[in-house]
Amino acid sequence: MRRTLFLSVAIGAACVALALTVPSSFAQRDVAVLEPDEAQAELERATRESQRAEARADRLAREADEATEAAEKTAREAAAVAAQIQAAESDIAAARARYSLAQAARAALSDRLAQRQQPLVRLTGALQTTARRPLALSALQPGSLKDLVYVRAVLDSAVPEIRRRTSALRGELEEGRRLEQRAAQALANLGDSEQALRARRAELTALETRQRLASREARSTAAREGERALALAEEARDLDGLIDSIDDAAALRRELAALPGPIMRPANLGGAGTRVPDENLASDPTPSASPSSTIPPRFQLPVQGRTIAGFGELRDSGLRSTGLALAPAPGAQAVAPRSGRVAFAGPYRGFGRIVIIEHEGGWTSLVTGLARIDAEVGDQVITGAPLGVAGSEDPAITFELRRGGEPVNPLNFLN
Template sequence: MARSTVPFAIFACAALIAVGAFVPMGIAQRDVGVMEPDEAQAQLERATREGQRAEARAERLAREAENASEAADKTAREIASMAARIQRAEADIAAARARYSLAQTDRAALSDRLSKRQEPLVRLTGALQTTARRPLSLSALQPGSLKDLVYVRAVLDSAVPQIRERTAALRGELEEGRRLERRAASALENLRLKEQELQGKREELASLEAQQRLASRDARSSATRESERALALAEEARDLDGLMGDIDAAAGLRRELAALSGPVMRPANLGGGSASTVPTTPDPTPSATPTTASVPPRDFQLPVQGRTIAGFGEERDSGLRSTGVSLAPVAGAQVVSPASGRVAFAGPYRGYGSIVIIEHPGGWTSLVTGLARINAEVGDEVIGGSPLGVAATEEPSITIELRRDGEAVNPLQFLR
């Protein structure tokens, strides 16, 4: 009996030590945070989807930059491509955090299951060790009949195979624990690498933006006056809706002026010509008058990636309906222009943080609020994906509003 129980006792002791030692270990702990499993799974799926879209935008913009003939257009698309790659890196970081959280949740559940098995295993190990240390010859001298000894030995002979079979599942779970340990460590290392990659891309974007500013500085003689007019509008406006209305009105006036016909040419002969030879101003045609917006901005996109925290038309704390969509991105996330257009306002606005208002062709206007830093200036011509700034580092929230001839519309219906 001693020969059969000693190896198993040794195995049981080793299993007990493994169970007792199976706690989160081997990973340099970081303040990554563990989410609820459903939340982590949803974030993983969303981040994977957003990362794929950002990568597709980056590749498209890079191709457009290669084919651009003008230097300014080429630089703008290179910058937008880099901003898209930053958003891809941010999505990868969010996915790595979700994977780490899921691995930690699985490891905690496994540790809990093993801890529940620890107590009966302790008792079993103690009994087997006691039996293994008692030689068979001494067992024959202990009180009781030889019949009892034979009976106990028979019971043990039949129990040991079953114990081995049942502990096979335990050995499998211990191996699963080691696999989960490796998975969590891999996710944490991937997170570290993605954060380094993101920092490098942000530095590269800052360098590109600095070059663009230097190249366009001489061409921005009227930018200061235009920015001052925009700030004056912001001071006079009672609220954000009033500011948007004033900017829409100014944009409408510019469209009307642009649609006017050119000056009438002076007649060659003022005195001798007949009335029929004097050119007259042509009647305005329907194509010369401003048209109502019908087609949304091409390649419209959300300015930032993140979880939706307030949808279009949702009732706010004030009792009013939301006129935009609010997103919760990662801390310090890259914010980009939702479509091509012209920056009509860029700066702080009371109660909304720093905001950017962009005029798009055809009577469309977009508003982005909640930025912590703005990289755009009034008068800038931007393309879809051009960097506008970054989100806050604490409790970031970015809101996008889209208006058609001053009327708020749901921006999600125009996403491609």
């Protein structure tokens, strides 16, 4: 019986030693591992942004169902798909963060087990040697009967201790298996999110194709506006000058839109009771849209990611930042921060591909650092409409918000 006990303990100890040397089976994909603190912060951020994106997608999907005009319906469908893409991107970031946390816990467990490995190996060798010797030979070993009694007493006291220690080790090994399952689940979620992301991007591409075909007849006007925007970009000395020029053009359009329309000619000029319209009355503009509310509009971030530079932060150039610098996932979806008109869309020196959107009330938003632009000058976009995608290597997207040409902190006006 004792020989069987020694053998089982030896085998259990050998299994522990073997578990310390076998690499983890789930570390098969090339997934970047973050530090535990960074991974926890990334998990919280990604989970929060995923929930918000899912809520936006549901709301836009309902609005698309309620829309009657084909153009509006397609625009809201595209915005809903873009929100679903951002939700999938956040789910991918959350899965990677969970994987990093599981890997960190696994590494800590391996360190604890490694500290016990050396004495455990020695114990395994001694127990295996003892287990291979028949118990009857222990009575024939050199020494007195008193020594044999001492040996049996030592073994009687050692076996419970061995059981206790191997029980703790077995618990830690079980924890290691749970960590492996957690990491494997994170990798499975990562694969599902990536598959959903590819499907949503394909769906968005199909919607954008439908939009281009539907608006082909208006392309001539868009081409002329695009040429004027490019001319403004060539004349502007810097990005601030370009935005000022766009703001001036927007103010001029608003003034022209506020002018009264033509006065209809009376059907009978010489008829009795005909009165020449009063000149002052004719000059009164027709009441148009009611003035904008004093409540400031709310915007959303164009991309989801870590904030790497805040508003007013000192840059390497020595100047203060006039917006937010965000680090999204490679190829992340960029969307319109609010409904408005695309005033500029294209490359601009030193800023990559940029999009400038005019909003009601003299507001202007600017998104820079895009790798691809899916909007054109003159497009009327809704909140969350796809604008383009970020780069594939170390992307950095800058979001600026201006009112009357003056930069403001976007964080004060976010949903």
